[in-house]
Amino acid sequence: MNSCRHYSHDVYHGVLCSGDGQSSKSAVLKQTRDSVTVDLSHSSRSTEADATTSGKRDLSIGLDGSFVLPAARVEELKEEFGINTDDLLRALITPASALARPPISSFHVGAAGIGGSGALYVGCNLEFAKLPLYNSVHAEQFLLVNALHHGETAIEKLAISAAPCGHCRQFFSELACADSIKFLFFGGSYSLGQLLPMRFKPTDLLDSKETPLLLQAQHHQVSFTEESKRQIQAWEDAGETKLVEAAFEALKECENAYSPYSGCPAGAAILTSDGGVYAGGYIESAAYNPSMLPLQSAIIDAVIDGMPCYSEMKAAILVEVDGGAVQHRNTMEINVSQIAPQASFYCLHVEKRTE
């Protein structure tokens, strides 16, 4: 979860798409900075007339690097600009897409969605140079993990800069609110049933209809194995308190992971060179392949707080079930070595409590 730190935008911008080591993305970076630095609190109302007299909204609403707007701020903006929720979401697509980190495609995707609490969540796509494409995070997935990390229990609607791909349509099928959520794109509003009719659903695979779905509370009863407890104690003895903190953040994510199909919850944490701790949990899909790996979920948490570059990663910790049918250890170790070769990788194990 977010650890209440925030990088400046200059730092954020300076190495935004680093990790690919390519200078050819400088034009994208420049464009990104210009878009991000629009100050939400100083947005002009001069565009309101244009917005209300034409079908196309061109509101000067920015995000200033924020990935979440509280419900009260959402209402303020709607009143300030005289717009409804749909228009606000659509107006935030461009600033959301400016937050993307796509070093492979340079194709920026943005999404803005409203949660059941009234808070607004932003998503953007992440690509990882030197890794297979299937490790990428789509903007809609980012938005969903963002909402999950902030304790949201439902998504009502989201606006997207492009039509959602089949992978994302399937991923959103994990939501308990899947039948009511609306996708706004290309000027229309669509239900998941329209976008992915006759889809494979969680209930097609789960034995019990009582199993909590994505964004609903998960409570895995797991504890560190004795061996992992000794590793954590060794860190404690060595004064590596941030590693200890990261280990317990990853444990918390493991306890709350969404893994109804494998029964193998997992969590990951990232420790940055200046002491930031970020974490995220594993999220499964009934169709398996659209699942979100724990490292990606933790990276989303770090990006939300503005981690400027993967070279900031000092360590990455995986917490997973000892001997589980699904194991992330080898994959995550390779991914960390490619994304952040300077970072140490640790795997801690948990076992299921029987009480």
Ligand SMILES: [Zn+2]
């Ligand atoms: Zn997608």
